Amino acid sequence: MAAYEELPDMDSEEFKRWQSLLEQRTGVWLAENRKSFLLTNLAQRMRERGFESYQSYFDSLDNGVGSALEWASLVDLLTVHETRFFRDMASMDLVRNHIQKLINKAVNQQQEGPVNAQVWSVGCSTGEEVYSLAMLASDVDTSALQKQGRNFYFGLTGVDISFPALAQAREAIYHQRKLYSVPPEMLDTYFDSLADGYYQVRNQLRHRTCFVQANVKELESSPKQLYDVIYCQNVLIYFQNERREKIVEQFISRLSPGGLLVLGPGELNNVSHPLIEKVSTKHCQAYLRAGG
Numbered sequence: 001m002a003a004y005e006e007l008p009d010m011d012s013e014e015f016k017r018w019q020s021l022l023e024q025r026t027g028v029w030l031a032e033n034r035k036s037f038l039l040t041n042l043a044q045r046m047r048e049r050g051f052e053s054y055q056s057y058f059d060s061l062d063n064g065v066g067s068a069l070e071w072a073s074l075v076d077l078l079t080v081h082e083t084r085f086f087r088d089m090a091s092m093d094l095v096r097n098h099i100q101k102l103i104n105k106a107v108n109q110q111q112e113g114p115v116n117a118q119v120w121s122v123g124c125s126t127g128e129e130v131y132s133l134a135m136l137a138s139d140v141d142t143s144a145l146q147k148q149g150r151n152f153y154f155g156l157t158g159v160d161i162s163f164p165a166l167a168q169a170r171e172a173i174y175h176q177r178k179l180y181s182v183p184p185e186m187l188d189t190y191f192d193s194l195a196d197g198y199y200q201v202r203n204q205l206r207h208r209t210c211f212v213q214a215n216v217k218e219l220e221s222s223p224k225q226l227y228d229v230i231y232c233q234n235v236l237i238y239f240q241n242e243r244r245e246k247i248v249e250q251f252i253s254r255l256s257p258g259g260l261l262v263l264g265p266g267e268l269n270n271v272s273h274p275l276i277e278k279v280s281t282k283h284c285q286a287y288l289r290a291g292g
């Protein structure tokens, strides 16, 4: 196929087939007004793979040894990966304060042993969200804890459906154009300068992180680990409401007692669940699990 212009238009039946394939496999719902986004990206992939009709490409995704690999490449094209460091500062502040409270509480109660905080970033894209949260967790005040001879450990797990996005996240190399929202002192402390305007997150932070490929739509069947903070922004906005509710229920079941769930402003409004209580803040949407 020589050029995208040569691809025929897609009729509404065919569009619905693609729409439901993507929804069933990822949860992402392509509204009718995103048809041109679908066509542009299908054209790119079909050209690369030598397919001349939507139907033959569609069929190829459902059979044959390579179909899973092909699907992984297509999903990367059909999902939006836009992100940036410290994207939603009000929500990030809430996380920092929550972690500080965990430490202060352990100090006041003079519990024994280290304090441990586990953070889960769902739909982490290329890693900026995870490293922003890691910088904030590194910056909490642990002096009182240290006076008691105790350590603070934290870990962050980023999950995403896109393998290429996760590969970038693990590499942790960003051009300076992407670092404008990182405060200069954090850039000095947590990044190494490489050649040609690139920076890499230092190992002291990278060693706290782990990036895992997973589909949030399939959380029911994945192991249940508990997190002190679950952070999910700009992911569920692409899903239909009923799906969002089921996924948020899964998040709640993975919150430690007293854990904090932070959602993006439009992710799912007014979550109501017996185990959680809304945090009263003006600028973000967050919930605390009972029992902390």
Ligand SMILES: C[S@@+](CC[C@H](N)C(=O)[O-])C[C@H]1O[C@@H](n2cnc3c(N)ncnc32)[C@H](O)[C@@H]1O
Pocket (backbone or CB within 6 Å): 025, 026, 027, 028, 079, 080, 081, 082, 083, 084, 087, 122, 123, 124, 125, 126, 129, 159, 160, 161, 162, 165, 214, 215, 216, 217, 232, 233, 234, 235
């Ligand atoms: C717009 S980015 C948001 C990145 C980051 N959370 C932020 O707010 O800056 C959405 C991410 O969700 C991921 N995503 C979409 N559907 C997913 C699914 N079913 N399971 C896991 N990740 C998914 C995409 O691959 C993409 O990287």
